Amino acid sequence: NAGVTQTPKFQVLKTGQSMTLQCAQDMNHNSMYWYRQDPGMGLRLIYYSASEGTTDKGEVPNGYNVSRLNKREFSLRLESAAPSQTSVYFCASTATYGYTFGSGTRLTVV
C-alpha cells in the first residue's frame, strides 16, 4: 500500500539511551517532515527535509538529529533520550498536493 511507513510503533527507553525512528515513503515525494504531538500543544515541527540531501531545523529541534538517507527515507535520532521527549512522533511527506502522515510512534522515556 502506498503511503508513509514508520517504525517502530511503540518504544520505551530509559533516560540516556539512544534510538532511531525510521520513516519511508513510496510516493516519490520530495519533502519529508518529523512532527511531535503532545497533549495540549498540538503538533510541532522537529526537522524537515525539503529535498533529498537537505535538512533543516523546525520549531523544536533540540535533542534530535535527522538523516535524509535517500528520497524515500528520513530518519529521526535521539542521541540521549530525556523524559521531555516522551511524545507521539509523526513522519509526513508531501509533494504539490496534500500531506500524507505515518501512523505514528508512541515513545516513552522513563
Place this chain on the structure above:
Amino acid sequence: KNEVEQSPQNLTAQEGEFITINCSYSVGISALHWLQQHPGGGIVSLFMLSSGKKKHGRLIATINIQEKHSSLHITASHPRDSAVYICAALSGSARQLTFGSGTQLTVLP
C-alpha cells in the same frame, strides 16, 4: 503565540446534528488543511483548500482568505465522526504545517 487557533476545543453533539468547527490563522498561507485523528490512530488529511469551498460526502470545508478564517462542517453527524479534528496552515517554501490544537468531537447516539 499560537498562529493557528481553533474553536471549540471540545464539542459534544447528538447524532444527526449539524456541526461547525472554526479555525483562524494569523500567518500568510498557501493553503489550509483539515485533518482527522481517531483515538490512538494516525492522522488523515480530509481537505486541502486555498480558496472557496470543498465538499466530500457529509463534510464541507470553507475558507475566507481575506478574513483568515476557515470552517469545517459536518452534516447529519454520526458517532463514527467522533475524533479530533485539526486545522493546519501550510506556508513557506518548504511547505511546513503550523497546527491548531485540535477539536475533540464526540457524537452521541
